[in-house]
Amino acid sequence: MATFEDNLGGRLALLAPDDLNSDQKKLYNQLQDTMVPWAKKSGFQAATFDDRLVGPFNAMLRSPLIAKALMSVTAAEGEHTSLNEKVRQVVILTVGAAWQAAYELYAHTAVGRQAGFDEATLQQLVAGQKPATLSADEAVAYDFTHRLTTTHQIAPELYEQAIVTFGEKGVVDMIALAGQYMTISGLLNTFAVPAPTAAT
Structure with missing residues (x-):
């Protein structure tokens, strides 16, 4: 039976941490260390209670190497923007x-x-x-x-x-x-x- 948490993935299943391959796990850990705490501090949800990523982050796990590069651009924008x-x-x-x-x-x-x-x-x-x-x-x-x-x-x-x-x-x-x-x-x-x- 689908749960409320599953619905947060939209057309994609929410990936569980234990189901990730090596590249996905590296991206997952990066997002857990950076974006999830920032989201909590900012007042919005980026992960479920059982640590599955939501929002764009769950989709990013499908292409972890390109998503990792996208997150590097995000970090550069935050650091160097005028x-x-x-x-x-x-x-x-x-x-x-x-x-x-x-x-x-x-x-x-x-x-x-x-x-x-x-x-x-x-x-x-x-x-x-x-x-x-x-x-x-x-x-x-x-x-x-x-x-x-x-x-x-x-x-x-x-x-x-x-x-x-x-x-x-x-x-x-x-x-x-x-x-x-x-x-x-x-x-x-x-x-x-x-x-x-x-x-x-």
Whole structure:
């Protein structure tokens, strides 16, 4: 009989730690050491009570070597980005809303809350709307990311605004972050990964 925990995998079974091959186990251990504690600290769930990974992490175990490289990009972005945390969360939530990626929106609503956004602002971002409460740089990040993820083009005026606001490095950083979460959203939507609705 399927359990609630099994449903958290969407179209994929949740892999148990004992069932992993060598490469999967290395990635699993890395995620358990980094992403699972970060998720707990941020207020969202990345593993079940019996230590099976959920969200995009369960899907990543299917291709552990590429996923390990993806996590290296994630680590590099976190260490070297020129974007502040609130701008980062605007970018991530804007991508999640455009993709309607339930787990990503669930997770980064929690992260955005910790970054200092109020609930009304977060709910507007989740709904794909531009909150009036965004700061000037956050508003540019929203406009840039929304256009990039929905029309895939950046008009000259918006490009100039982004360059003035973030500089060339910041624009590259913003594109890299958006692309990273397009990949995550693609994993989540392809495998129909839901957001948890209760503790497991």
